[in-house]
Amino acid sequence: MRLTLASLLLLAIPSGVDAAEWARFRGPDGDGVSPDSKPVPTEWSETKNLRWTAELPGPGLSSPVVHGDRVFLTSWTGYAAGEGSSDNIDDLKRALVCIDRNSGETIWTKEVAAVQPEEPFRGMFAENGYASHTPVTDGERVFAFFGKTGVIAFDMDGEKLWQASVGVGDGMMGWGTSSSPVLYKGMVIITAAAESKSIIALDQKNGEEVWKQEADSLAGTWSTPILVEGPEGPELVLAVPYEIWGINPDTGKLRWYCESVDSNSACASPVVKDGVVYFVGGRDGGSIAVKIGGKGDVSDSHVVWRERHRARIGSPVAHGDNLYWVANGVANCIRLADGAEVYQERLNSGSGGGRGRGQDYSSMVAADGKLFFVNRGGTCFVLALGDDFEQLAANRFDSDGGQYSATPAIVDGQIFIRSSDRLYCVEQAVEAGG
Template structure:
């Protein structure tokens, strides 16, 4: 049982300024990591392309000012993505760590034109570009989040920052300068609930923070030593008495944190792993999680109070998806690990199908050698599947996007690439109003009919 177990006892209708006018976040927006509440499923029902190539349906390619594995987000006619430059782009010659900078880039979704970009110098000391962790993903692993009136980013030891829609910095709040025990670096993405920015600064300070979106002021801080081994992004669930819980997977447990107070609402003994690298997902009032080097899966009824280990676990198993987060639609859960696609019955955890993804890998360009994917093989793919228009989309590190039919039988519909260049793809794609946005370590792409 973790420290938090022992410690226990102690929307889409926001108004926002965009392009000089007030607007509301719409169903087509993809405002955070894996879209609406981290589901991996867009709120709209627009058809999404099935097949493409560098010469077909790739509407534009925009060169980025640096590398990164963070995912793009989409607000109206703008796409936002983060990256880094100046250091840590080549394992043999990483450069001077003092030159490290992170960038927030705003792109016009129709044309791919860069509307603005802001560079933020790194606050030292930073984790060096050594070992097996940091070189595997670099220094821009956190996906931005937006409420429609501001863009919020988390840059690890350089803290959380807010920018308005025109790129003007509103505030910056540092959230610790420690490192995780494994020296793997930082990856959890921020999320929003009402006027609260929730930042999981596990490696930096072993804490989850609740910040005022207007000022960056700390409203609460929830601490636990177990957060040093957390790299997933939280989701939101509705708790008892109308409360909102921030739910995150942690070593050996899943936690629900009251968003109003930062206090632990509930905890559940879960996957027997000393780290949690993927994210949990919510569907039909059930929380699903799969992670662990040795594997582990669980389904937990959302809500409750206190220790819900005996009362709320619906099923558990040994499914393995170390980095990727599953996607759930209806009574089917899909995940990809090591080049193998698996579908589970979401109500029972029983396997529906399991099949190896076909084609693409041998024909794909070789991965660039600057750290991402060195010697990891297919088990090192970082991307998570997303689902739209009755299809599951999964981007491998090689840049191959596999399109599967969402159903009870394995049916691979297409194998696609956006470029013949040598680029690394570790980000989860974004889907907005029928458009698919994919980023590599070098560029951002828009696929559309």
């Protein structure tokens, strides 16, 4: 751990963490929008607005989640984990890490041996790795999805409660697996796309299967579903190749589906605002807005608009009247009502350069009237929300040359940013005597 002068000043400030929560991928509602009203820093570095930094036990692409005074994230160790690690895949382990939100100290790390045979770390799989699913917590338990190794529940002290397999298949494209778990009514819902082409609900208390639905279409999704309130009750909304699905989360049964983006893969997650689902596709482009609800095929009855916008891997943010995302270093903003372009502007990484690492995996988040996006090379762009493109800052931790593919978490004015090697807590420093 490394503390700066600003960090020492911040440690004396009450953080009010009791009610803090960013407990799943992309925050409370899975849409990347922080409900907190506290100011969030616009600029930071190793010497400015950095509360603490924590070294991680191994690499990973999973995003941090926060509950109260604890931060959780996953890594892998033992094999293909950097300098000094083994070249024997049998040494692979997955790890769940718990970090103290106030100090950055590691409270506990729990490692689990990988179920073998696992996919070797090479080709496109190496762009993803073995720890890409973001964990989820209900404040009593933490649930980590480790692909073939299964779903594992821990209590808040790191004691393993149960472990359940959801399949041991390989992804059809050799890209690995990444869809993150969500919680609903005492269940943890897993999109086991590569593992078994299934969506599976497990009992949070014991890991027993509550329901399971299989479909070949799931083989091509890396998207994380979202829970929304539909006209007929709660719906689990998921993007899959060529379609968007509305599923009854109590039973797993399909309520409605809509023809969507013409692509054999779905990586970004959908977002919902005011009863409308928005999804922007990747490799071949395509975007859609569709009203939630209905029965069966709603491709003709519920579509609000279709366009050809392209988003690649990251998921968008719906805020105010607009939908925002970044693709290939370009900030995009369109109108929610009709999909019309508001702006499309290239981001400026500044004199430090972009430290490009291939296409970006992180998703945009919003808080305090601002948008935050971390590219794979470690530059975090801060943009103003609104119709006019305004880049407020381009921040970097120059001493960390790791890969940045995780989506930031924002809680009580703090931003948690994960590289492959470290976790950072950024918070507005209060000057001495201020």
